[in-house]
Amino acid sequence: MANKTKKETITTKIWNEIPEDDNPFAAKVCYCSGFDVYGDLLSKASYIEYLYLLFKLEPPSHNHVLLLEGLAIALANPGIRDHSVRGAMNAGVGGSTHASALIAALAVGAGNLGGGREIYNMVKYWEQCGTDIDAWEQIIKDPPVEERADVWLPMEHTPGFDPNGASCPLPVRQVLEHMVKIGENKKLEWLQNNRERLEKFSGCPLAMSGVAATVLYELELSPDQSEMLYLLLRLPGAAVHGLEQEKLGWRRYPFFGDGLKLTNDPGPVMMKTTRASE
């Protein structure tokens, strides 16, 4: 047997395991940041508390539990018209695998418009501007531009605001109101008090992504953590809508049959060619 000390290891601050007596490849006890997950935490903590622990490695305050609980509900189903949910439904109607429905929802819901990358960018704005309205005005009017190209495309609008919106929709205001009512959340209060000014700077209304990013920043999550948690929290709606459309079938789902207009159609060239050669 090879020397144990020479074996490569996985380094982690999150997870530790004690092996079963008869099988070193099975865990007898699993610890998450020091808490016995199945022997202690399971019977005492809520899902939201455990989710917070996984990201932060410390149990949440009561205030943070309420914030994350509210956010999880607000994001669980982005709605049947949401791009990411539509991604999942496209998997559903074609009878694709369930994992592909979630992969589709993640891929579509990862971008700059209402997706994970928008959250990342807005939390970066928060880190830079805090509750300084002048700093927000400056960054919105003169947004940072990366000199070198990335696989992520540059933002085409202020992160957290809806470039295709008219006014701030009621659910967005309701979620923000709920989060503010939880109390002791200065950034959320500031966002509520300054929403209209920020909307004026950006030229578009606050979006759900903007409230979500602020909650995640209030929870003291990094831009990377915020992006990841947002991606996770939006999947339940994609899952159930994908399943529902799978049952209903493609005939009852829009194909946009008359919606496509090909502006450079050469006509039935193949048939002409065939006839000419005959």
Add this chain to the structure above:
Amino acid sequence: MTGPELLKFYEDNWETTFGACFPGEQRIVVRGVDLFDSFKQSGWMEYLLFVVTGKRDKKLANLLESIWVYCTSFPDPRLWNNRVASLAATTRSTAALGVSAGVAVSEATLYGLKPIKGVSDFLLRVQEKLDQGIGLDLIIEKEMSLNRSIYGYGRPITENDERIPPVLKMIKNNGYFGGNYLSLAFEIEKKLQKKYKVQMNIAAVYGALLCDQKFTPMEAYYMATLSFSAGMFGAYIDALDKPSGAFFPIHTCRINYKGVAKSRVWE
């Protein structure tokens, strides 16, 4: 046009020049040409090149395909993107799920798509600055101080990139050697090697070749996105042929725990 007005305009109204299928008429149109009529003798890579860029260039498509074969799809299951396909197979998930996740994972910083897009962009920016009269040393210095690395240069695990000599030979044999960006890529390597002991990797050769052929960084990225997939099929099939769960099992003692030392009780 903005806001709801913009959305209203696009409702059931997607105008395109990229193509459509006409099932009733038994024809497909791609970028303004009839697929069945125009691509009778084409390979898949030639078709991909046309979809991405609108260019019909069999010779270049063949060269790119050869580069894919030589450089991008080694079926070594230890490579991180391939390993996703192996893991999917060992858990008896599907090949499409494993390979598509592997393709997504190929959009990495250490290897794969970020360096490919990044080095194309870098070379174009360097040339632009050189044209403005800024010296190459200064350009490299600034890039290194800003980003601590340059896409296309340096490699994890080993510095030397074994793929470069055969690919250069391929480029020469096909008559694509000697372009401005390829020369620039080597000039940059010389300077990086001297000051930072960093060598070029294959992404720089690929990016420079495509810059010389007037590809944008996005086009270079599109033309490489699926290039890693063949190796993943090898990795998947290999793990599927072995017992489930057998792919590099991890013993609990191989967790190097660095977190909260003592066990805690949830209050």
